Amino acid sequence: MIKTLCTALLLLLAGCSQPKPQLNVFVWSEYLDPAVIAEFEKQFNCRVVLDYYEDPESMMAKLVAGGDSLYDVVFPSNSNLPALANRGVLAPLRRDRIPNLANIDPGFTNAPFDPGNRFGAPYQWGTTGIYARAGKDKGLDESWALVFDSAANSRKFLLIDDPRSCVGAALKYRGHSLNTADPRQLAEAMEILARAKERCLGFEGSVGARNRVLSRSADLAIAYSVDAVRGIEEDPGTRFFIPKEGGEIWLDCLSIPARAPHPDLAEKFINFMLEPRIAARTAEYNRAATPNAAARGLLDRSMLENPAIYPPADVMRRLEYANDLGTDNRLYEELWTKLKAR
16 A cells, blocks of 8 residues: 555656646747736646847848757748748648637738748738827928938937838838839938938837837837837827838738747647637737737727727728848848948
């Protein structure tokens, strides 16, 4: 009897000493609700470890350099998901293990950068525009000129430290597509950005830009809508708008690296994040637009009617995705390198 009890106790202690499964997530800072992560950990008896990046280039560089064996879930966007997939860094999603993909709005299920959501589950979308302290630009057009025309703006401003978004803003200012491969148009954008660099406070990630506008060390900045909306809620004396010339729409996705150490748990995480209740909570936390059709009905009406989150139809018509340009990506990489070195 004593031997049996001792054996049972040893087995129990051995079971208790087993470490919990670990999910390693590589994500933008401030992009996951801690309460949602805690709920996932409890439901699946696991531990989630978060590692952060502040710009897409850092994420790309780390994954390509071997990070695809370190992380289980990453958050690529429309502009870099194809490049990662083409390099074999991302694993195709096993749709039968992620049934909540059925909740995605049809408008996001067959995007040209990832037809059929083969490599990415749409997570959240938003826009890139200008976040500014209200009132200082009263009477002026909502234009990219506030950044790129010295006659329209003598105030302190920041350029976003994201090549496609920053170069795209200059291209839109001149009436060009933010996916152009025309050398003349890109040279024009380069000169516009070089002049802006001479006058600006520097390059800053979107979160940092928001914080500097909030602290009044900058008057305006190019920023992502999710960060701007949070800033507006913290300080109603700030605002966000898409310039009249047009701007960028972006879509972030949930993806699994090709050599993820825990792909089964990663699939459970993605499916969990696509549950309508969780997707709605996440959208509210990030103040982002959700591509999850089943989640939209759970959102507060104030979010659905906020033009900074869900732009009206006339603004949507002026927006473009920054597409993966294949070999022409180097044109933007070279431009960005020259701009930073100038």
